[in-house]
Amino acid sequence: MIFNKDVALDGILDALFTPYKKSVPDVNHIVTAMLNQGIINKEEDILNDHIAFRTLGVPNLGIASFEKIFLHHGYKRMEPYFFEQKKLDAFWYAPPSPEYPRIFISELRVKDLSKETQAIIHKYTDAITKDPIDFIDLDDVKAVGDFFYKPLWELPTLEDYNALAKESEYAAWVIYNRYYLNHYTISVHALPTPYNNLNTFNTFLENNGIVLNDSGSKIKISADGLLKQSSSVAKMILATFADGTTKEISGSYVEFAERLPLPQFAHLPAEELTTAMRREGFEAANADKIFESTYSEQTSKS
Numbered sequence: 001m002i003f004n005k006d007v008a009l010d011g012i013l014d015a016l017f018t019p020y021k022k023s024v025p026d027v028n029h030i031v032t033a034m035l036n037q038g039i040i041n042k043e044e045d046i047l048n049d050h051i052a053f054r055t056l057g058v059p060n061l062g063i064a065s066f067e068k069i070f071l072h073h074g075y076k077r078m079e080p081y082f083f084e085q086k087k088l089d090a091f092w093y094a095p096p097s098p099e100y101p102r103i104f105i106s107e108l109r110v111k112d113l114s115k116e117t118q119a120i121i122h123k124y125t126d127a128i129t130k131d132p133i134d135f136i137d138l139d140d141v142k143a144v145g146d147f148f149y150k151p152l153w154e155l156p157t158l159e160d161y162n163a164l165a166k167e168s169e170y171a172a173w174v175i176y177n178r179y180y181l182n183h184y185t186i187s188v189h190a191l192p193t194p195y196n197n198l199n200t201f202n203t204f205l206e207n208n209g210i211v212l213n214d215s216g217s218k219i220k221i222s223a224d225g226l227l228k229q230s231s232s233v234a235k236m237i238l239a240t241f242a243d244g245t246t247k248e249i250s251g252s253y254v255e256f257a258e259r260l261p262l263p264q265f266a267h268l269p270a271e272e273l274t275t276a277m278r279r280e281g282f283e284a285a286n287a288d289k290i291f292e293s294t295y296s297e298q299t300s301k302s
Contacts, residue, residue, distance in 0.1 A: 008138075008140075008141050008144075009073045009100065012069070012073065012141055014145075015142075015144065015145025015148065016051065016145070016181050017051075017181070017184065019149065019180075020180070020181040023237070023251060023252070024235065024251060024252045024254065025235060026235060026254050027184075027254060029208070029209070029210070030205065030208070030210065030232075033205075033208040034046075037195075037204065039191055039192065039195050039204075040191070046190075047186075047187035047190040048185060048187070049101060049102065049185040049186070049255075049257040049259070050092070050103065050104050050184075050185045050255075050257070051101050051102075051104070051185070052104040052106070052182045052185075052255075053066060053103075053105050053179060053182055054106055054108075054170060054173060054177075054179075055105060055106065055108070055179065056108050056110060056121060056171070056174055057089070057107045057108050057109050057110045057111070058110050058122065058125045058126075058128075060128045060131045061125060061128060061131075061132075061152070063089065063090075063091060063105050063106075065132070065133050066133070067091070067093065068138070069133065069136075069138060069144060069147075070103050073096065073138070074095070074096030074097075075093040075096060076093060077093055078091065078093060078094050078281065079091070079092060079281055079282075081106075081287065082284070083284065083287070083288050083291070085288075086168070086291060087108060087112040087113060088106050088170065088291075089106065089109060090106035090107065091104075092104045092281060093105070098274075098276075101184070104287070106291075108168065108170055108171055110171075113167060113168060113171070114167055116163070117167045117171065120160050120163055120175075121164070121171060121175065123160070124153040124154055127153065128152060128153065132147070132150075132152060147179075148179050148180070148181070149179075151178065152179075153175075153178075154242060155176075155240075155241060155242040156175050156176060156242060157241055157242045158241040158243060158245040160175070161175065161241060161247070161249070165296075169250075169294065169295045169296065170291065170294075172249075173249075173250065176249060177252075180252065182252055182294075183231065183253050183255045183293070185255040185256065185257050186254065186256050186257070187257060187258075187259070188201045188256050188257060188258040189257075189259050189278065193270075196258070196270065197258065198228045198229075198230060198256060199219065201256060202218060202219065202256070205256070211232065211233045211301055212232060212233065213230070213232070213233050213253075213290065213292060213293045213298050214301075215289040215292040215295075215297070215298060220285070220286035220289050221286070222279070222283035222285070223283070223285070224279070225260070226259070226262070226279035227257070227258075227259055227260070227282070227286065228257070228258040228260070229255060229258075229283075229286045229290060230255070230256045231254065231255040231256065231290050231293045232293065233253065233293055233298045233299055233301060234250040234251050234252060234253040234293050234294045234298075234299055235251055235299075236248040236250060236299060237249060237251040250296075250299045251294075253293040255290060255293075259278040259279045259280075260278065261273050261277055261278055261279075262277060262278065265277040265278075
C-alpha cells in the first residue's frame, strides 16, 4: 500500500499531533528555540522518530485493539518487549514508508497487579464489552482522530487515581489520560552539525530551560551503543476528577533519539546515510527509564 501526502494516514497523524502540541508547551518551546538558533528553517524540518501510546491490558482494549488502527494503514508489527518491574508488554511498529514515524505501543499487564488495583481498573473498563475499534471506519480520518480523545470509560475519582498511582503510576496515567499521545520524538541524528549529537542537543535543551529525565542517566544508551535517547520531564497539568476535585498530574512529554549508523556504514558521511543504514528498533533498558518521564520522582524536578 503506497501512501502519499493526501491520504488518511497523514490526517490521522495530524489529528493526533495537533491537540498534543497544544497541551504540551515544551513542544512549541523547543521548536521556537530551534528556529531561533537556526537549527531548522521551519517546524517541518524535524524528523519524527516515533510516537508512543499507553494502553490497559483488559478485554477489548490494550495492544490487540489499538494496533488495528495502524496495521490498517500499513504499519507492520515488529519486536516485542517486556518490562518486568513495571509490568508492561510492548511492541514497536515499522511505518509503511520512511517519512512516517515508528509507533511504540505499551500495555499494562493488569492481571499481574494486586487484586485491589485490578478492581479499580475493572471498575472503569468492564463496561466496554466489545472492541471499540471494530465500530470505526478506519479510513475515516475524523472518526479515527476523534477516537484518540474519546472518553471510553468514566473519568476516575481522585481517590481511585491516587490508589492506582501507589502501585502503578503508569496505570494512573492511562486511567485519566486514556489513549492520549504519550510522546513524540525528535530525530537528533537528522539535525545539522553539531546538533546531530545528543550530548550537544541536550546541552542546547537545558540552556533553553528544558528539564531532562535523569532516571538512570540523562542519555539512555543501548547495549550496542547505537541508540541514544533522552526525554523531557512531563509538565504538570491541572486535572479535574469525577468527584469535582482537582489535582496537578503529569501530562505528556517530548523524546529525543540519536540513531547511529550500523558498523558497516559508519564510514559514510551523514548526508549519504539512509534510515535503513542506521540502528533500527528500540531498547528495553532505554524505554524502561523513558517511561519514568511521567513519574513523580521526575516530575517533582520540573
